[in-house]
Amino acid sequence: MSFSSLRPVLCCVVLSLVSACVTSTVDEMVLKKPVTGLGEDSVVILGRRHASDYETEPDFVSCVGDYIASRDNAITVISELEFLNAVYPWFEPRTAPLHPVDIERLLQQKPVADKMAALKVEYMIWLDGSTERTGGSGSMACSLGGCFGFGTWSHDANYEATIWDFTDKTSVGRVNTSATGQSYMPAVIVPIPIIAPVQGTACDGIGQQLLEFLSSGH
Amino acid sequence: MTSADRVARLLLSAVLLLGLLAGCGPAHVVVEGKFPAPLIEPLPITLGVWYGDDFAKHEFFDESKSRQESSWIVSTGVAQVQMWNTLLAGMFTKVVHLTRQPSEGESVANVDAILVPHVEELQYAIPRQTNIKVYEIWMRYRFELLSADGVPIAEWTMTSYGKTPTGFLQSDQEAVNLAAVMALRDAGANFATNFTRVPALQGWLREQGVPTEAAAP
Structure with a gap:
């Protein structure tokens, strides 16, 4: 058997060896599913940033928004920055409503109520959590x-999505996702990073559950 | 070697030396950002605004503590003026930008009061335990509110905080800039949502016919 005929097999073996593993779990609690589709209404996905020790990454928020928008053209997702600028200063870290009932107080201000009506926000989804590096070992x-050695480290991602119904001013669902992955970097002359896509897996997990919730009415 | 060659070599050496010296200098960031107008019902007040040089040309210098760190000059003045101009224009029915510093006894026509903001303190922090580019900026403002003829009405302070929201920026300068922009946004949010709750302003606001709110506990 020639080397060229073995090449695809070798590539498959190498690819399976270089892909780092990620374990993820998703929990969902739905209190009230939509009975009709969103129609012309829209969804806004926002990150929680009021905790002192972590902030929900804007990249993660846009990843979840892109996941939903790319898989269901009927759902209009307003980008986080566009929404924050449109309703400034009411959704900044120090002023953002923490409970659905706070929306009622916010809507008592005419400019805010008018803007929300113009944006046609039906659901507001709050993402709370972060991805953290939890440990590492090895030396290089x-x-x-060149470089010689071996390094390994792990990442933990924990996120919770809370869905607020903007019409009823109530919380209608909650999705939790956690993902853990180990990344490696062996180095024989050239370091080869084998990165575990922990945040991406968490994004796909939470995005899929939110997509099923938002698409359930049509 | 001709004299032209000598001049060329001298010039080249000078350029290289200047390049090396420039590499040793502090990192300079001129804060740049876009600030949205506030979504707020304007207060029925014509406000005069005076930005002193300490405010309009505000910058802070942080000298490095070790050879591994670099010194920083962060110029926030232009961004401060940009943010406060946008914010105040949305918060009050009319804003008049003064061309001269207000002084007691010298009356400014057609304004209800004059606001003079100052940046009293600015601190920044770098998480030294990690290699990610996340900076934090904390600012303390002091505001003076003067009557149209320069008599002090009230004085109060306010803080703001900003943190680089992502650890994946290309450069330290970008990360510092974004932290400063976040701190300025927070300053605007704090001022806009708490202006009618400032205890020192309650009496004056009532005189202007502006409904006041109790300060948050």
């Missing part, structure tokens, strides 16, 4: 001849 030495 680099010189002019």
